[in-house]
Amino acid sequence: MATVADIKKAIADWNDHCKRVRSLTPITMSVAKESPSERDRRIRRLQSNYAAFCEYYFPHYLTLRDKVTGEALRVIHNAPFHNAAAMKVKNTPNLKAVFKWPRGHAKSTHFDIFLPLWLMFQPKRLINFMVVVGKSEDSANRLLADIQAELEYNQRIISDFGEQKSAGTWTEGEFKTQSVNKFLAVGRGQSPRGLRDRESRPDYIVIDDLDDDELCRNEKRVKDLTDWVKEALFGALDVGRGRFIMVGNLISKCSVLANLCNTKGVHVSEIKAIDRNGNPVWAEKWTKEEAQEYADFVGFRAWNKEMMHNPINDGSIFRHDWIRFKRLPKLEKYEMLVCYTDPSFKSTSANDYKASRLWGKIGTELHLIDCYVRQDTVSGMVRWLYDLYERTRDRVAISFFMEANFMQDIILDEFAAEGNLRGYQLPLLPDKRKKPEKIQRIEAVSPLWERGFVFYNEALKDSPDMQVGIEQTLALERGSRVHDDAPDADEGAIWYLQRNTRQSTFKPVLVPRPRPKNMW
CATH class of the missing domain: 3.40.50.300 (P-loop containing nucleotide triphosphate hydrolases)
Structure with missing residues (x-):
């Protein structure tokens, strides 16, 4: 009160x-x-035209003024x-x-x-x-x-x-x-x-x-x-x-x-405040650069909540404070590198997200090194994977995986067509695991985030692919309809890294067992 x-x-x-x-x-x-007839015509025009009505009767709301002098600069x-x-x-x-x-x-x-x-x-x-x-x-x-x-x-x-x-x-x-x-x-x-x-x-x-x-x-x-x-x-x-x-x-x-x-x-x-290209929907009020500056200041989470109708709350599986960034080492330092792809079933850019996630294991840590999470065509996703392979093939070996159910003719045709253009075929492996239900699998690896074993590439912190992946991860919960392509691909990559890079931290030492005195 x-x-x-x-x-x-x-x-x-x-x-x-x-x-x-x-x-x-x-x-x-x-x-x-105005004459009476002119006045009546003007009023009727304003009554029928909402934009004109607002501009005529409310100039104090729709005029941008200098904050110091109060001088009118332009009509919004x-x-x-x-x-x-x-x-x-x-x-x-x-x-x-x-x-x-x-x-x-x-x-x-x-x-x-x-x-x-x-x-x-x-x-x-x-x-x-x-x-x-x-x-x-x-x-x-x-x-x-x-x-x-x-x-x-x-x-x-x-x-x-x-x-x-x-x-x-x-x-x-x-x-x-x-x-x-x-x-x-x-x-x-x-x-x-x-x-x-x-x-x-x-x-x-x-x-x-x-x-x-x-x-x-x-x-x-x-x-x-x-x-x-x-x-x-x-x-x-x-x-x-x-x-x-x-x-x-x-x-x-x-x-x-x-x-x-x-x-x-x-x-x-x-x-939403901006379209898919980052352009403001109310272009006369603010510029693309101003929108980006606003987003940079308030941060990804507040921007999505207040400006994009996409509240990212701590869900039932992941929490925001589990997302950790760090500067990553060179690729040659990793024990194993896995790029796992969840391409979604549909090919057009208007449908589900397609996710490719490059993970590496070094010691006890798991690092998200590079990522692609976009509403894109299959051919766009395939080009990104081939580009990744070409950037890294002379330095390191990456294992490329995709769920076997997704390796249908249409997707394999896209890989083959791109390979024919480039003169080689991407060494893509099918993930043939008999897997539990998706949310159950992702929940099973979530303790790695909670216990601090997972780190994201600091150099890509502000990239759209990284931020969309984080958004999907944090929003994930049972029964929700949010996109889950990124966390699903993360689970696949981490499963192969954990399976193939097991460490032995305990080394047994065989020594003679002491005999009690006067035993014989």
Whole structure:
């Protein structure tokens, strides 16, 4: 619960924000000179065009300014996924949806401010009663504060749609406009049963970043809160009529957001911060270099959790602190080198990952020396293996293995075709073991990580192949659907290394057994 000092500061900050809204939304000279018919045409165009609506009425949100002088530098336009989401919400009166977007991609701005106002100011008003739900009552009130600031101080909205100020305030958790729109804030777990304004019930409910790390560590609390969302909160609508929206990023697989995404009938919009080539999906906001700098600073785990909807939690088999890196010796120092390949059954790059992992054994340690973990074609994987062989064949001998079940005609044809181009055939051996179930085999070697015998090549620490392999390893658990090609290949390589490089640390010494005195 916020203290009196916290509330005073929040009110002071809000008043400053309102002054900023008023000063940054002036009526332009061209608009001031419009005839009534020109004004009507402009408003109709903005009502029909979400991107234009946002740019005209909210320049203070969509203008990049110099942090020192406050000078406007350029307009940041909506990304295509913002506009697509707006059309989905507008065109679906009875909508159950999750918008799973990364941090910094304007989830709250659009769904708590821009979108509800766009719907409210349509020629035929599309929402009448909005409920915003936050982690707590205080956070929900602060979310409500932003939309009230726009309604009461945005000069462009007031000029086009009239004075909006009416009864109530965000500090009390609810307010109304003169056009009889109602806005209400609800904290996580509060009872929303029977919410109504006379005969009206909520018709736009937005749940904003409900999950947090503490909640997600408690499976029962997540279940209870999911039940609250589906029962009490959803039940506040008029028998499901209206727009019921949750926004957030996937910080844990045990979360309310994850549960709603897996619910039948829920529309899910998933946006990741970057595409497969590392390019930002909101290119006008930040560059590829800025995205990489961000990822480098926060680290692989935080980047995947906050920006890519790929939370890497300590699973039931491996833990993050078991992943150790070190500078590796020259290849000639290893007792044995094994490259094990799990090619997956499908050939196209859009399907499962293909994994090739080069491991070496030196003393009691096992080293991951090089790796390939990609959604690639079989021919791409084959080329990588041949390249590895050519880089190393004059220095060391590597045993190349692949599970016998995978050595089908199509895969062998790819190896043969590449070999014909290069003038030799890769010495590929089938793994003919009668193996236990996959997770059981991987669990059996996991103590080697826990006890500190496994090290990864420090030189490849930041490579995509290494990081994807780590991601697959840490996410592995029974019953999960995560890709497991890398840890499966690791198990195969380690099995052959352990089998063929056994050490004798105890050497028995035969000495005469002492005889008791006076025995004979």
